[in-house]
Amino acid sequence: MNRWLIVVGREFKTRVRKRAFIIATLLGPILMVGAIVVIAFLAEQATHSDAKVLFVDHNNLITYSLSGSEGVRIPSCTECFSERSFLEYRFTNQALTTEEFIDSDFTAMLELDDGIMQSAKAVLQYEVAPSIRVTSAIKRDLGEAVERLRVKNESSLDYETYKRLKVRIGLVTQDIVTQDKNVQHKTGVGFAFAMFMFMFIMIYGMHVMRGVIEEKSNRIVEVVISVIKPEHLMSAKMVGIGLVGLTQIFVWSLLSWILFIAFGFYAESSGLLVNLMSEQGTQVAATDFSSFLEASDDLNVLMQIDWFMMVGWGAFFYVAGFALYASLFAAIGAAVESEADAQYLLLPAMLPLMFSYMVNMMILESPESMLATVCSFIPFTSPITMMIRLSVGVPWWHVLISALILVVTVYIMIKMAGKVYRTGILMYGKKPTLREMFRWLIYKN
Amino acid sequence: MNTVKDSKYSALELIAVRKQYGDHTALDGVSLNVPEASIFGLLGPNGAGKTTLIRMVAGITGPDSGSISFFGKSLTSEHINEVGYLPEERGLYKNMRVGEQAMYFARLRGMSKAVARKELLDWFERLEVDGWWNREVSDLSKGMAQKIQFIVAVIHKPKFLILDEPLSGFDPINAARIRKEIIRLRDEYGTTILLSTHDMSSVDELCDHVALINHGRKILDGPVDSLREKARAGKIDLIFRGNLISFTAALGSGAVLHSANSTGDNVHEVVLGLPESIPIEKFLKWVTTEVDVLSCSPQSVSMDDVFLRAVQDSGANKIEQS
Numbered sequence: 001m002n003r004w005l006i007v008v009g010r011e012f013k014t015r016v017r018k019r020a021f022i023i024a025t026l027l028g029p030i031l032m033v034g035a036i037v038v039i040a041f042l043a044e045q046a047t048h049s050d051a052k053v054l055f056v057d058h059n060n061l062i063t064y065s066l067s068g069s070e071g072v073r074i075p076s077c078t079e080c081f082s083e084r085s086f087l088e089y090r091f092t093n094q095a096l097t098t099e100e101f102i103d104s105d106f107t108a109m110l111e112l113d114d115g116i117m118q119s120a121k122a123v124l125q126y127e128v129a130p131s132i133r134v135t136s137a138i139k140r141d142l143g144e145a146v147e148r149l150r151v152k153n154e155s156s157l158d159y160e161t162y163k164r165l166k167v168r169i170g171l172v173t174q175d176i177v178t179q180d181k182n183v184q185h186k187t188g189v190g191f192a193f194a195m196f197m198f199m200f201i202m203i204y205g206m207h208v209m210r211g212v213i214e215e216k217s218n219r220i221v222e223v224v225i226s227v228i229k230p231e232h233l234m235s236a237k238m239v240g241i242g243l244v245g246l247t248q249i250f251v252w253s254l255l256s257w258i259l260f261i262a263f264g265f266y267a268e269s270s271g272l273l274v275n276l277m278s279e280q281g282t283q284v285a286a287t288d289f290s291s292f293l294e295a296s297d298d299l300n301v302l303m304q305i306d307w308f309m310m311v312g313w314g315a316f317f318y319v320a321g322f323a324l325y326a327s328l329f330a331a332i333g334a335a336v337e338s339e340a341d342a343q344y345l346l347l348p349a350m351l352p353l354m355f356s357y358m359v360n361m362m363i364l365e366s367p368e369s370m371l372a373t374v375c376s377f378i379p380f381t382s383p384i385t386m387m388i389r390l391s392v393g394v395p396w397w398h399v400l401i402s403a404l405i406l407v408v409t410v411y412i413m414i415k416m417a418g419k420v421y422r423t424g425i426l427m428y429g430k431k432p433t434l435r436e437m438f439r440w441l442i443y444k445n
Numbered sequence: 446m447n448t449v450k451d452s453k454y455s456a457l458e459l460i461a462v463r464k465q466y467g468d469h470t471a472l473d474g475v476s477l478n479v480p481e482a483s484i485f486g487l488l489g490p491n492g493a494g495k496t497t498l499i500r501m502v503a504g505i506t507g508p509d510s511g512s513i514s515f516f517g518k519s520l521t522s523e524h525i526n527e528v529g530y531l532p533e534e535r536g537l538y539k540n541m542r543v544g545e546q547a548m549y550f551a552r553l554r555g556m557s558k559a560v561a562r563k564e565l566l567d568w569f570e571r572l573e574v575d576g577w578w579n580r581e582v583s584d585l586s587k588g589m590a591q592k593i594q595f596i597v598a599v600i601h602k603p604k605f606l607i608l609d610e611p612l613s614g615f616d617p618i619n620a621a622r623i624r625k626e627i628i629r630l631r632d633e634y635g636t637t638i639l640l641s642t643h644d645m646s647s648v649d650e651l652c653d654h655v656a657l658i659n660h661g662r663k664i665l666d667g668p669v670d671s672l673r674e675k676a677r678a679g680k681i682d683l684i685f686r687g688n689l690i691s692f693t694a695a696l697g698s699g700a701v702l703h704s705a706n707s708t709g710d711n712v713h714e715v716v717l718g719l720p721e722s723i724p725i726e727k728f729l730k731w732v733t734t735e736v737d738v739l740s741c742s743p744q745s746v747s748m749d750d751v752f753l754r755a756v757q758d759s760g761a762n763k764i765e766q767s
Contacts, residue, residue: 006552014540218536223597226503227525227553426505439467 003228004236011211011240016247025248029255051134052088053124054106056095058113062145063091080145087137102127110138116146117153175393185301187367190391191360193314194384196249198357201321201383202350204245208326209342211237212333212425221425230422234334235414238326245322246315253311264289305391313390313399320406321383325353327410327417334424335432345434352380360384367392377402379409416441454516456481456605456637457502462511464497471497473661474511479654481516482635484627486642486652486669488752494661495641496533499607502639503530516604526555529603533610533641535594537582544569544578547597554601561600568596572622588619595623602634609641627651645749655748657755664759669748676751679719680744681728687736689713695735699723716744 015021055075057063062080063073073091075081081089090106101109108126116122122142124135151162173184212234215221224233268289293303332345356375363372367388375385376394382402390399423440424432432440457479464472472494479485489495500506501513504525513520515527538546544565551561569575572592577585585593591614599606611627612620624647630636642648648655648669656666665672680703685692692713693702701718708714719728725743732738 003553006549010541010549014538018540214539218538219532219534220536220538222500222503222505222532223530223535223550224553226505226528226530426500 004232007224007228007233007236008240008243011237012243015207015241015244021244021248025251026255028248028252029259033259050086050088051107051128051130052090052105053130053134053138054096054101054104054109055089055091056109056111057091057093058095058111060093061112061114061116062142062149063093065093075145077145077148080148081141084137087134089141101125108134110142112142117150120146186305186391187364187388189301189305189310190367190388191364193310193387193391194360197314197318197321197384197387198353198360200245200249200318201325202353204241204322205325205329207241207244208238209329209333209346210339211241212330212421213336213339213342216334216425217337225425230425231418234327234330234418234421238323238330242319242322242326245318249315249318267292310387310390314387316403317383317386317406320403320410323410324379324383324406324413325349327414331417331420331424331437334421335427335437337428341431348434353384356381356384360388363388373398377405379406382406454481455479455514456483456516457639458514459498460512460514462498462501462508462513464494464501464506464509470661472508472658475658475661475663476511477656477663477666479637479639481637482631483653484631484638484640484651486640486648486655486748487658488642488648488655488748489658490756493659495658496609498658499530499609499639499641502605503528503607524605526601527604529554529598529601529606531594531598531606531608531611533613537585537590537593539582541582542578543574543580543582543585543593546582547593547600550597551600554603556601564600564602565596568600572596572626587614588616591615592619592623595626599626599630599636602636604636606630606636606638607641608638610643611640612642612644612647624651645747645752648748652748657752659756659759662759665751665755672751673746673748676746676754677744679721681717681719681725681741682714682744683717683732683741684712684714684739685732685736686710686712686739689715692736700728712739 055063057073060073062077063075065073071092071094073093075089075091095111096104096106096109107128108124108130110122110124112122120143124130124138130138147162148159151157151159155162157165212221215224221230221233228236290303294300328349329346332342332349335345336342359371359375359381363369363375363385366372372385372389375381376389376398383406386394386399386402420437420440424437455478457477459475459477461474461476462472463470463474475494475498477498487495487498497506501508502520504520504522515524518524537543541549547565548558548561551565552558556564566575566578569578572595574589574592574596577589577593582590595611598608608627612623615623627638627640628651631638640647640652652669654666654668655672657664667675688711689705689707692715693705696702696717699720700723703716703718705716706714719725725741729738729741732741
């Protein structure tokens with residue numbers, strides 16, 4: 001036992017104090033938030049290549065001519081085409097030829113005729129592909145102009161009245177039993193948990209394999225297993241490395257929570273909250289962060305998620321899922337002598353993991369489908385798929401049965417992997433086939 | 446062959462040990478007796494079963510049948526702390542510092558932190574690797590790393606030490622130093638050392654006893670001196686000037702002519718086997734009357750010769766000597 005703890009300690013310590021681990025663990029949440037900000041910023045920057053669009057109004061629908069200046073036209077609704085820093089409009093009723101367009105300084109040309117009144121479709125030709133920001137601005141501007149025209153032509157209403165009467169439905173979905181609203185947002189949270197699960201099992205499972213290969217290739221394993229049973233060495237390695245993963249999960253959770261709370265304080269004190277709410281058009285006058293979240297359709301999911309249950313079961317499924325895959329990876333590591341040799345054995349071991357990752361994409365769409373239910377019971381996929389089901393709510397006995405199946409499978413896998421491991425680590429000089437590895441299962445020591 | 450019985454106590458005794466891996470018989474009824482406080486050379490071509498035997502003594506595997514006794518008791522996991530093991534082609538953990546790594550292995554052998562540290566520092570100084578305590582393993586030269594591995598194997602003062610090719614990778618100066626340390630361990634601490642090696646010169650220099658195994662069977666064992674003597678088997682090298690044919694005719698049935706080689710000018714080098722009934726002095730007296738003897742000496746036999754001859758005699762044609 002004492003020796004076992006010494007091995008666990010070594011596996012844990014040597015990894016936790018690595019610079020890369022410390023940086024990833026402390027900066028992980030900050031970097032993730034930072035990455036999102038940077039991407040948003042870059043996306044913003046990308047659209048700053050200014051667009052200059054020529055509207056060719058063939059039938060003079062939305063523009064009128066200013067007497068004296070030939071070809072140049074003015075929009076009838078000037079406020080529809082408001083000025084934007086990244087977008088400039090010019091209006092005419094004479095289309096340019098392709099050559100003329102290319103020679104001009106316009107980046108895009110939009111032609112419209114009577115047809116738009118019925119089809120509500122226009123063609124935008126471009127020399128430089130316009131950004132989404134530009135196209136959505138054009139769509140909005142032109143849409144309003146055409147809308148105004150239609151209201152004027154086909155009704156007796158003035159546009160302001162029309163706008164007031166127009167209805168846009170916001171759909172709030174609610175589970176009749178749990179009273180939970182907007183479950184699809186919760187699925188997103190579950191999906192994030194599942195992604196982290198996949199990532200951690202993968203990364204730390206590979207750590208186990210690499211550790212086993214290192215010990216085997218430098219023969220240290222012979223010294224160690226002369227003082228501790230191979231099965232115990234394997235379990236100590238898995239526990240040590242699994243704890244490294246748990247440490248990272250714990251620190252990340254803690255840091256994210258602190259960041260979240262800190263952001264809340266900042267938002268409350270800086271007036272950002274008020275700005276955000278006026279932008280979102282939230283009716284409730286929330287002064288504190290939590291009631292702001294409560295009031296937001298998109299963010300109130302954060303308040304509804306049972307974080308303790310998610311984190312608790314998440315930790316369980318991580319530990320069990322890690323044990324399952326890590327024992328598989330340990331057996332593979334023991335069978336080969338270098339990481340390059342491990343590739344052909346890794347593929348079959350990783351397939352179920354990859355499969356659950358892909359299935360997750362589908363489950364995200366319909367978390368209460370048959371596929372989701374089945375996959376949440378299969379031990380090789382359940383650690384990942386169960387997280388999504390947990391986020392939207394799942395009968396407690398489903399979770400319990402799934403957990404039981406997983407634990408039993410883990411026990412069997414560790415026993416089997418231990419046998420392969422014990423034989424494999426002392427074999428040198430040949431690559432075993434899968435069949436040989438199965439034979440090791442029945443070897444006596 | 447006879448088992449060595451010239452020491453009062455045996456540190457390790459194997460009786461009819463067998464080990465099978467699938468269809469392959471790694472050890473086929475091997476019996477060995479390693480006397481206490483001796484250096485015992487374990488020899489044999491690659492794949493002979495040496496590694497299997499070593500792993501059993503190191504406690505990594507057990508025999509399918511037969512018994513292993515360790516200082517008179519059956520070998521069990523209780524003896525872990527009394528065995529030291531330096532495997533072949535060994536390495537160190539890359540992600541640990543030298544001292545920390547040495548501490549880890551010392552503690553795995555049951556040493557307390559304080560004692561381990563003190564003993565390690567002594568050894569570091571003795572082998573001139575002090576100052577490397579806090580360095581990265583990747584900074585070590587091959588020889589340095591080998592020294593650390595040696596220290597790690599002996600740090601807990603094991604009663605029984607297994608060294609698999611301990612001198613490979615050392616330059617001649619450091620090899621001599623390690624050799625000295627091995628001898629010191631035997632002489633000062635009474636450590637019993639099982640030394641597996643292909644390096645016959647270190648067998649000649651270090652070993653008190655040897656055993657030779659091939660194809661999972663022991664084909665030879667005994668004290669080094671008596672094995673040499675036996676291999677020599679009364680053979681003498683004789684160089685003389687004279688007529689080879691009349692010399693041969695005169696030998697009669699008493700002695701056997703193993704080989705003859707003419708170097709010209711009527712000088713011949715011959716290897717003769719004398720029966721025990723003819724002492725060498727009597728033979729010399731007789732032979733000087735027949736030919737002009739230039740030199741006569743008992744044939745010099747190295748362990749290399751003993752090794753090769755024994756392997757050949759055992760009927761193995763596939764010798765992969767490295």
